Amino acid sequence: MLAIGLLGLGGCASRQEASGYLFVKDGAPLQLSNGEEPVVLTQGHATVEFGLKPVFSSELSIIRGATGFHTRVEAQDYFGNSFQVRSSASGLPYDIHASWQENRGERVSRDEYQGCVTSGYCTREVSRLVCPGRKAYREGSNGYADHYDDSACEERVRTEAGHFADCPGEQRLRKAYQVYRYLVSVKFLEPRRPASSKPFAEFTGETRYTERLLEVEYEGPCTVR
Numbered sequence: 001m002l003a004i005g006l007l008g009l010g011g012c013a014s015r016q017e018a019s020g021y022l023f024v025k026d027g028a029p030l031q032l033s034n035g036e037e038p039v040v041l042t043q044g045h046a047t048v049e050f051g052l053k054p055v056f057s058s059e060l061s062i063i064r065g066a067t068g069f070h071t072r073v074e075a076q077d078y079f080g081n082s083f084q085v086r087s088s089a090s091g092l093p094y095d096i097h098a099s100w101q102e103n104r105g106e107r108v109s110r111d112e113y114q115g116c117v118t119s120g121y122c123t124r125e126v127s128r129l130v131c132p133g134r135k136a137y138r139e140g141s142n143g144y145a146d147h148y149d150d151s152a153c154e155e156r157v158r159t160e161a162g163h164f165a166d167c168p169g170e171q172r173l174r175k176a177y178q179v180y181r182y183l184v185s186v187k188f189l190e191p192r193r194p195a196s197s198k199p200f201a202e203f204t205g206e207t208r209y210t211e212r213l214l215e216v217e218y219e220g221p222c223t224v225r
Helices: none
Strands: 002-004 015-024 030-034 037-041 044-051 057-064 067-074 082-085 095-130 133-137 144-148 154-189 201-207 210-218
Touching: 015 057, 015 154, 030 067, 037 067, 044 154, 044 201, 067 082
Parallel strands: none
Antiparallel strands: 002 210, 015 044, 015 201, 030 037, 044 057, 057 067, 082 095, 095 154, 133 144, 154 201, 154 210
16 A cells, blocks of 8 residues: 655635624624725624635625625734734724634545556547548559558547557545634724733634545555446
8 A cells, every 4th residue: 555645734725714603892883894884793693704824815704694894804914823904004993813723623534536547458539540542553563552642631539449558447545634623713902902902892603624635545556447
C-alpha cells in the first residue's frame, strides 16, 4: 500500500456561515448601517457569514430575519483566527471584533474508487486514417496497384477491442477525513475598547460540520474496468 502523507488544509479563503444567537445589552436595538442605509438588529437568532483569510478583502454579514447588515473587511484586518473592523475606518458606531475556533469531531475513513489508466485488454475508441483508393496501372509490370490520394484521407473514430497501453481502469483507495466545525464570536464594542471588554452586543454560534481530507492510501493496483 502506498500512503500519501498529510494533504493541504484546502480552501482557507472560503466563506463560512454560522448559526447562533445575537445578544444585545439590555435587549436594546443594535443600530448599524449599510453605507447610508440604516440597519437595526434586534436580539434573537441570527446567521453570520464571513471569509477566512481573504487575499484582498471579504465581507461580514449578519442576518436577523429579513434584516441584514454587511460591512467590508480588508485582508490586513485579519490576525490569526480573527479580524477587526474599526469604527474609525468603517464609520460605524462600534468596533467589531470577530473570532473563530476550530472544534474537531471524529476522524472518519471511507473506501472509494478513482479512475486511472493501465495496460490490458479492453474495448475503446481508436482513431484510424482512412484513405480512398483506386486501381492504377503500375509502370514496368503487367498488373495494377492501389493508388492513394493523400489529400483525400480522413481520420475516423471507431470502437475496437484489443490490447492497449491506455485502457480505462479504476483503483480502490481509502481516504481519511477530519470532521470539524468553527465556533464563532462577533463582538460589537465601544470604539477603542479592548476586545476583552464587555461588548454592547455579541453573536455566538457555530458552523455546520464539514470534512477536511487528511490522507489517501492506495489499496491495490489500477485494473481494467
